[in-house]
Amino acid sequence: MKYVSTRGIAPELSFEEAMLSGLARDGGLYVPSEVPQMTREDIAALAGLSYEETAFRIMRPFIGDTFTDAEFRAIIDRAYAPFGHAARAPLVQLDSNHFLLELFHGPTLAFKDFAMQLIGQLFQAALARRGDRVTIVGATSGDTGSAAIEAFKGLSNVDVFILFPHGRVSEVQRRQMTTPGEANVHALAVDGDFDDCQAALKDMFNDFEFRDGVKLAGVNSINWARVLAQVVYYFSAAVSLGAPHREVSFTVPTGNFGDIFAGYVARQMGLPIDRLVVATNQNDILHRCLSGQGYYKGPTHPSISPSMDIQVSSNFERVLFDAYGRDGRAVSQLMEELRQGGFDLSQGALGYLQENFASGRASEEETLATIAGTLASSTELLCPHSAVGVKVANEHRTAEVPMITLATAHPAKFPAAVEQASGIHPPLPPRMSDLYDRPERVTRIANDLAAMKDYIRGHIAK
Numbered sequence: 001m002k003y004v005s006t007r008g009i010a011p012e013l014s015f016e017e018a019m020l021s022g023l024a025r026d027g028g029l030y031v032p033s034e035v036p037q038m039t040r041e042d043i044a045a046l047a048g049l050s051y052e053e054t055a056f057r058i059m060r061p062f063i064g065d066t067f068t069d070a071e072f073r074a075i076i077d078r079a080y081a082p083f084g085h086a087a088r089a090p091l092v093q094l095d096s097n098h099f100l101l102e103l104f105h106g107p108t109l110a111f112k113d114f115a116m117q118l119i120g121q122l123f124q125a126a127l128a129r130r131g132d133r134v135t136i137v138g139a140t141s142g143d144t145g146s147a148a149i150e151a152f153k154g155l156s157n158v159d160v161f162i163l164f165p166h167g168r169v170s171e172v173q174r175r176q177m178t179t180p181g182e183a184n185v186h187a188l189a190v191d192g193d194f195d196d197c198q199a200a201l202k203d204m205f206n207d208f209e210f211r212d213g214v215k216l217a218g219v220n221s222i223n224w225a226r227v228l229a230q231v232v233y234y235f236s237a238a239v240s241l242g243a244p245h246r247e248v249s250f251t252v253p254t255g256n257f258g259d260i261f262a263g264y265v266a267r268q269m270g271l272p273i274d275r276l277v278v279a280t281n282q283n284d285i286l287h288r289c290l291s292g293q294g295y296y297k298g299p300t301h302p303s304i305s306p307s308m309d310i311q312v313s314s315n316f317e318r319v320l321f322d323a324y325g326r327d328g329r330a331v332s333q334l335m336e337e338l339r340q341g342g343f344d345l346s347q348g349a350l351g352y353l354q355e356n357f358a359s360g361r362a363s364e365e366e367t368l369a370t371i372a373g374t375l376a377s378s379t380e381l382l383c384p385h386s387a388v389g390v391k392v393a394n395e396h397r398t399a400e401v402p403m404i405t406l407a408t409a410h411p412a413k414f415p416a417a418v419e420q421a422s423g424i425h426p427p428l429p430p431r432m433s434d435l436y437d438r439p440e441r442v443t444r445i446a447n448d449l450a451a452m453k454d455y456i457r458g459h460i461a462k
């Protein structure tokens with residue numbers, strides 16, 4: 001199994017190499033050269049299996065000979081053991097033919113734990129075998145950073161630096177990043193927004209002297225291993241509702257296009273998915289693009305679903321690569337135009353995207369109303385991101401095909417918005433109820449690339 005860059009220039013890599021390097025050296029993202037197929041029989045055989053066994057069967061064909069079956073099974077078991085629910089990703093019913101996939105039972109209460117817990121164990125196993133160490137730098141709108149810190153804290157072969165936009169993450173998100181006391185963990189509050197953090201990270205990867213000097217590794221949603229981990233729950237949920245004998249649809253609250261891209265991969269592997277619906281908040285560049293209005297950046301408007309306050313969705317490049325017939329030069333050209341502000345899609349590419357994805361958006365008022373309405377009709381208390389999904393799902397679901405909306409975070413991670421909408425202050429699960437009492441440790445840093453690089457160079461373990 002080989003991985004190729006969406007810009008077509010960087011060398012092909014193995015799974016292990018693609019995982020450890022993150023972003024390709026030509027600025028592109030790694031994708032598998034071919035997508036492994038699951039037959040109807042393979043999918044039918046998933047019925048009744050544990051989440052871990054399902055994960056093993058879905059991901060095994062992608063990892064090549066990086067790990068033996070026994071090693072890979074042990075990695076998966078360790079990754080999901082800290083979850084607070086035996087099913088890992090349970091489905092609950094909201095309405096006739098509408099289901100919620102609860103992805104918030106991991107250690108930091110957001111779906112990012114599914115990928116990050118696995119990546120922590122994969123990195124540890126691969127680096128220990130190589131006798132190597134890496135510096136992980138991540139940019140976060142809140143949930144990636146907390147999940148990464150939780151997954152990598154205390155690992156002996158890794159230093160972790162997380163860039164987050166100062167004042168633009170929720171208090172629970174911030175505390176999850178600033179309260180772990182392990183010396184290999186560094187939370188950096190940047191005077192900028194998420195797109196600034198993400199741009200700084202991209203620049204660090206494109207500075208080869210810095211990149212090689214600190215042995216930079218990336219665990220943002222650009223890392224292929226993260227996308228792969230997320231493919232699993234599309235299968236587990238669909239099989240619970242009758243796949244492969246019955247089609248299902250999914251609605252996915254979307255920011256960086258990572259989670260929805262995993263659904264697209266599941267469909268390419270053979271899972272019968274009817275609709276894949278992209279749900280955005282008021283930062284709706286993806287919805288506008290899929291509606292034929294081109295892909296043009298605007299200012300980011302802070303919202304009550306901050307993990308989706310994104311203008312440039314990094315994983316969108318992966319689907320553009322397919323939409324342009326896997327032509328790396330065409331993708332490079334588009335990304336150059338994006339630096340200048342944006343681009344229009346070719347007719348063919350827009351047609352490809354519209355065949356694969358539907359889309360919708362939710363305003364702030366609609367999001368709040370959906371939290372209140374869903375609580376009244378089903379007793380389920382949604383986080384604002386999940387509410388964006390439920391609102392858009394309601395516009396796309398049909399009587400024939402079950403709709404599964406991904407619930408991406410626990411309501412207690414965003415208590416202010418949830419309380420505003422519902423009057424209920426959602427409590428943290430007991431296992432983390434002392435979060436507000438733990439001491440914080442954070443460094444405030446200017447939105448200045450040189451300052452960030454100096455800090456990182458000065459704080460990696462020697």
Ligand SMILES: *Cc1c(COP(=O)(O)O)cnc(C)c1O
Pocket residue numbers: 110111112143144221253254255256257258259260307308385386408409
């Ligand atoms: C990251 C995140 C999203 C967006 O996911 P993408 O993979 O970036 O599209 C949605 N909701 C929550 C709670 C998140 O943390």
